[in-house]
Amino acid sequence: MANVIVNRVQEFLKRFPPFSFLNQADLELVASQVEIQFLAESEILFRKNEVARPHFYILKEGQIGLYDHDELKDFCDEGDVFGVLALLGKRPYIYEAKIEKDSLVYSIPVAVFEEILDKNSKVALYFAAGFASGQVVIRQDLSTGQKARGVLKKENLDHSLLIFSDPSQIQFSEKVIQILPSATVQEAAQKMASASVSSIVVCQPDQIPLGIITDKDLRNKVVAQALPLDSSVEGVMTTPVITKKKGAGFSDLYLSMIKNRLHHLILTEDGSPNSPICGILSDHDVLLSMGNSPAVLIHALLNTEEISEMKSIRDRAETMLSYYLENEVAMDFVASVLTEINDVIIQQAVKIAQNALADQFPELKSLRFAFLCLGSEGREEQLLRTDLDNALLYEDPPQGLEAKAKDYFLQLGNKVIEALVACGFLPCPGEIMTSNPKWNQPLSRWKKHFTDWIYTPTPDAVLSASIFFDFRPVAGHTSLAEDLSLHIYDTIQKKKDFLSFLGQNAILTPPPLGFFKDLVVEKTQEHRDQFDIKTRAMLPLIDLARLLTLSYGVVGINNTFKRFEKLGELEPRNAELFTQAGKAYEILMRMRALEGLKHQNNGRYIRPENMGKLQRQLLKSTFAPIAELQELVRVRFQLDLLRA
Incomplete structure (x- = not known):
């Protein structure tokens, strides 16, 4: 009989993070140590400021509310992990856990889980990202949440993806064919042919790059215009050159090539054109590294x-x-x-x-x-x-x-x-x-x-x-x-009072969580019970970023990420809030795009029941910056007076 119970506990646990990240042996160990508690409606499992117990909990059935005094902070439903302060930091509980409906709770001993926490990075990141209810990290750091979500993916990243995080994976030529500015076009062509390359860099004797000549330059500037072969390379080369630092990240290098329509990017010691050349990156190198190239x-x-x-x-x-x-x-x-x-x-x-x-x-x-x-x-x-x-x-x-x-x-x-x-x-x-x-x-x-x-x-x-x-x-x-x-x-x-009217528009849509911390879904027939990620989550952040940058008279920055980044520079005291808002918007963009690709539509409406538990928690975590920014705007632009 004991084995039957352990097997049922194990089957339940493996459906939910962080237990879904455990190997079979660890999962069996945890399941064998679980204590099962039945709690009746209105009972208190633990109180605010009570010393943390040597267990943390996962809700099997029922519903539990987490309260700060009389204010409801969160609801736990099936599969939610809570009461983890015994596991993280060993501090008193910050919430009171009240049983809202008759509930069945699994208590998990801290002692059996601490070793798992040390050796399993996925489990550690789950808690570090703030996904468990009532833990030390009240307000999730959204950048950590993104990292956690990436690490927790089941798929393994293949070699072609490594270049996005590890520039050493990009293969580029460190042996750059060079020529002096006093040389002729014919000498440049002979050097290129001898080395079987499609470009040559014109450099000063100290290897400072002055320009670049490619096959296309020889074709369009020399042959097509019937220039003499003894013409100077200075008259044919493309100058000034665009340069980057050898150790720059792949995104930086590659976006420079895309935006400037470059087939070759010169790499120098410090990234400036006044520094010695130390390599050259071609779009062919990128293709070999990626296998597929936007270029x-x-x-x-x-x-x-x-x-x-x-x-x-x-x-x-x-x-x-x-x-x-x-x-x-x-x-x-x-x-x-x-x-x-x-x-x-x-x-x-x-x-x-x-x-x-x-x-x-x-x-x-x-x-x-x-x-x-x-x-x-x-x-x-x-x-x-x-x-x-x-x-x-x-x-x-x-x-x-x-x-x-x-x-x-x-x-x-x-x-x-x-x-x-x-x-x-x-x-x-x-x-x-x-x-x-x-x-x-x-x-x-x-x-x-x-x-x-x-x-x-x-x-x-x-x-x-x-x-x-x-x-x-x-x-x-x-x-x-x-x-x-x-x-x-x-x-x-x-x-300037026009900004107050924009402000009113920016706070019309409050963070989309209902009283029971459920996502606010649509009531109309066409999208009934679906969550409108554009109107309820993305547009408030777009409107708030636009309003605040307009108030500073910032010209030329339209991008929401960049607006929040600029606001962080302009208001250091609120820099952390703007960073979190930018991260939240990034998560929402990714979610909408994935939804759209999955269903071949615009991704605007999402069915909450089709989202994984981790996805729902990550989505809800993006709402905190919206609430804080709306309050900031309400006070700054005196919006309560405007409504009065």
Whole structure:
């Protein structure tokens, strides 16, 4: 009979972390030492400030509330671990454990578990991340939580992923073929041929890099232009060179190559171009290290104007995204790579539209414009092909060309949207797109829009401002967008009480936990009992980050992570809160993207019952920074007075 009970205990324990991380022998040992307690409704298992007992607990059946005096702090349900202060820190209990319904509790002796805690890093990280109820770490450090989740994954990371955390895995050439600036083009070509390399670095005698010559330079600058072979390499080389430190992290090195469209990146001793060269990294090296490279996708996009091929490449990017997310690659890297790919698709779509309209509108060829991305793409956070949010801004046309310019840019906007939808992006349900005449306007009209929104902050105006404050120029002339940005910030400085209306909007959605610490789910039929991760968790953080950076007049930072990072610099006393908020947003982005990839949708609505226990705990842990930031905003912008 005893063996039957132990087996049942064991079967139950292995369903839940941290017991699910134990090997069979350790699990059997723990199960054999478990004491089973029946507790009736209204009983107290332990009280606040009581000396911790030599056991911690896991709830088998029933429901237990954790209270700080009379305030409910957490609810424990089936599989929840609690009362772990005996295991961690051996301090008095910080909560009172009250039985809300008749309950069956497994008591686990600390003595049998301490040795496991020492030797099992997964178990240690589970507790360190703050996943157990009522433990020493009241407020979970979200960065530790992310680390724990990564370590606790069942899958083993393969060799190709190691490069994201270990730059030593990147194979690059330390023997760099060099030539003096006084040499000729022919000498450079002979050296390249002799060494069977596709590039040569032009260096001073002290090995300070001045420029680089590639096969493409020889083809385009020498052969195509019939330059004499005795021409100096200084006249052919690409200069100045972009350099990085040899020991820089892979994300830093690789993103430099992607953003600057480099096939070769020069590595120097201190990372500056005034330091001796010590290596060179090629996109071929990256391919050999990774097996798959965003640079390849971007290169392919830049060399096609076929919409069907662009869609195929973006489909491949989705596969790459899935791999990155499943293997816990840093979100800032993932978001940067996907943003770069999305931006190139948009730029190619704009180029295709311009070429199609060039003969019809020759007089408007020189009229400047900027294609603005809004929403998640404007913030450099669009991982999935979710709704398109964009606008078109063009300089005020010469007198007499206003109607023609309006027609041209509306046709341009329509063609771009058609191309993006054909690439798999979804049209905006609210029609906030360049195909809508309302959001395809000259600079003077855009300035008037923002002035009206700021000076007359009706609910619709505040909503519009929230959407359009995240604009980012992706194609065309960035100077137009900069002009509009400066106008916006100047106007806000003259009408600072507008920020209070934005503040009201930022606190409308409270942290999404009900009275019993359950996720607040939708009540409407279409998404009934589903959790809206966008509206209830992500948007509050987006709105709060935007509001606070606007209040400082920070120009040019739209990304939510970077906004929180900048706020940490501006307010050192609140730096920890902003760091936690950034980490929370990162977790939410990853969860939504994984949900979207799994169900081939936008990932917005999640069924809580389909989430693992660890996922639910991690999701709930992201709500704490929302509550703290909303309280900070409520006080700072005197929002209670505004409502009164």
